Amino acid sequence: MAGPVLKKTLVRDESFAGVTYHIEGDIVPVLEVVLAATPVFFEHHILLWKSPSTRIGVKAVKGLLRRAISGMPILLASATGPGTIAFSRDGAGQIVPIHLAPGQAIDVREHQYLAATDQVSYSVTRIKGIMNWVFGGNTLIVDQFRAEAAPGIVWLHGFGNVFEVTLGAEESIDLEPGGWLYKDPTVAIKTVTQSLSSGLFGSAASFFWNRFTGPGRVGIQSMYVPTLAVET
Template sequence: MTCGAPLDVKDKVSDSGWREAPRLRDMTEFRFSGSTCQVEGELVPVAEINLSPQDAVYFEHHVLLWKDESSPLSSLKTQGGMKRSLGGMPHIITVANGPGRVAFSRDAPGELVVLPLHPGMELDVREHAFLLASHSIEYSFVRIKGLANVLHGGSGMFMDRFVTAQYPGLLLLHGNGNVLERTLRPGEKILVEPGGFLYKDSTVQMQAVQLPLRSGLMGRQSMYLAEMAGPGRVGIQSMYVHHHASE
């Protein structure tokens, strides 16, 4: 299982190959390491984690909804400090350690995407989309120079990068609206509105492309899209928000 969907839910795939991420039922519970995660609610879903003493999860501090008083918090400094701050990205990540219960949500309607990461996996996620990750997953970031530049004249789109080494881990994302996933064959390309991009395997190459549009005899307009080239998975969200502070 790579998407975190309940095992008794059948895949729903469109004619063009987009797989609908099955919406997790209210009060769905699953395990990772020695801990459990329960999804509560559907419109603005909440992830409630019951951490075992040996486990921890990290997150952007503003997604914390509530926690047990006894559950300790600490901080994890990320690479890139000032560059991330100027781009509107947090340069300090908060860590919740077990034992204890802690809950998370984002202030937007949508659905939670549960992504178990096996050893040796690497996933890129759009800025401000990850909800939490288990402590066994390494965290860094990359910047795509061009996607936001051509759209808003900014410094580029930041992506969070999650990598597993010898141990598996669990990654939870929040997708605005509905989430769809498609697996690209080697060399297969699709064009995606940059605001709709949610996540991709690191093997998928991503760059900005400009499409000229004719508008009358002398007029010309352009559309800027993100070109995704396989192999690997691409995840999109049907409702998107451009974070102007990071662009």
């Protein structure tokens, strides 16, 4: 199995799924999208700037969990052109574009997508029994994005740097629970425990890993920042 590969950090004048976009910034990166006929949707608190001509509305998604960060409700907003709009999360990291063909989907760690084009459907699922960060939690909340009849894009924000590994059938990689950013739906995930029998921590200590088994891609972030998020 080939090891994880660093994703590129700079994108200029990339056109796909009816929009053109740019990704720039070495520390806290910014995604700028040039809108024409295709709208994009996003969590309202990550908007950075926009053209006066860019219109903002609320996007309704049937059955979506009610969500909040630090007690503040999250609204799913929509931007319509013509015009430009830019997004950024409040953290050092890297923005990764995921291009989806019709019928293709991607599973994403909760609250780490920036935006998606309107051709993409959005749903939220809970996976019980999976460690969601290194110090605790046994329920993983996953945002799933799927391109339906037409191609679409999802842009993600990973903390630190973002790497990608492609797993073959039955190939696996163990990740620290805060390290995963995205995966193909074909990749299975489970939590495994490694007991420490000797050394500094003594026999009572254990490591917890999330094991990802292919086939498919797994995105890895080199830093994890816990989000005080609530889903109901």
